[in-house]
Amino acid sequence: KNEVEQSPQNLTAQEGEFITINCSYSVGISALHWLQQHPGGGIVSLFMLSSGKKKHGRLIATINIQEKHSSLHITASHPRDSAVYICAVRLQGGSEKLVFGKGTKLTVNP
C-alpha cells in the first residue's frame, strides 16, 4: 500500500463545477504539499499545509491531521485548470524528502 493515496485517479468536469480532490496518508508528517503539473510537464507548488486551511484565488486546500487526510477544492472550475494535481508529504523527523501520490488528472470541459 502506498504511503500517499489520492482519489479520484481521473476526474472530468464541466466548466463552472466545484471540484474536490482527496489525499490520504498513512505516515506521520510535518507538512503536506499540493502541486500542479501541466501537460507540458512542469510542476508548480500550489500550497504547503501543516494544519487548517489555505486559500488562493479559486483554490482551497484543507488538512485534517487527526484523520490524515487533505482535500484540494477548485471553485468555478475553468478549462485552464486542466492538469494533474499531486499530493506530497514531508515525513516527520526533519527529513527534506517528499513522498508523492500518483496524482489526479483533472479535465475541465468548456
Add this chain to the structure above:
Amino acid sequence: DGGITQSPKYLFRKEGQNVTLSCEQNLNHDAMYWYRQDPGQGLRLIYYSQIVNDFQKGDIAEGYSVSREKKESFPLTVTSAQKNPTAFYLCASSIRWGRDYRETQYFGPGTRLLVL
C-alpha cells in the same frame, strides 16, 4: 528571472550509451534533487544534494550518477547500467536542507528521455 532550467527537453539514448541531463538554478538554493516520473506512478527520488560537493542516494539511485561541483548545477548521468531509463526526469531545488518543514521545492520543466 530566478528559476530552474533543464536541458534538453527531449533526449534520446542508444543502447549502451551514457547520457547527461542538465539542471541549473539561479535561486541561490543549497539543496537540489532529481526525480523520475513514470506513467501512473508518483515521483521517485533518484539523488539529492544538500550542499556543494556532497550528494546522497535517493530511493532509486541504481544506474544513475550525479555531481555537485557548483551550487548552481546538479547534472544527472543516466548510465548504461540503467536498464529501463525511459521516463520523465524532474530537477528541483529548495533553499536549504533542514528541519524547517515550511520550505518548498521548486521544480524545473523536466527532460523526457527516450531509448532508441
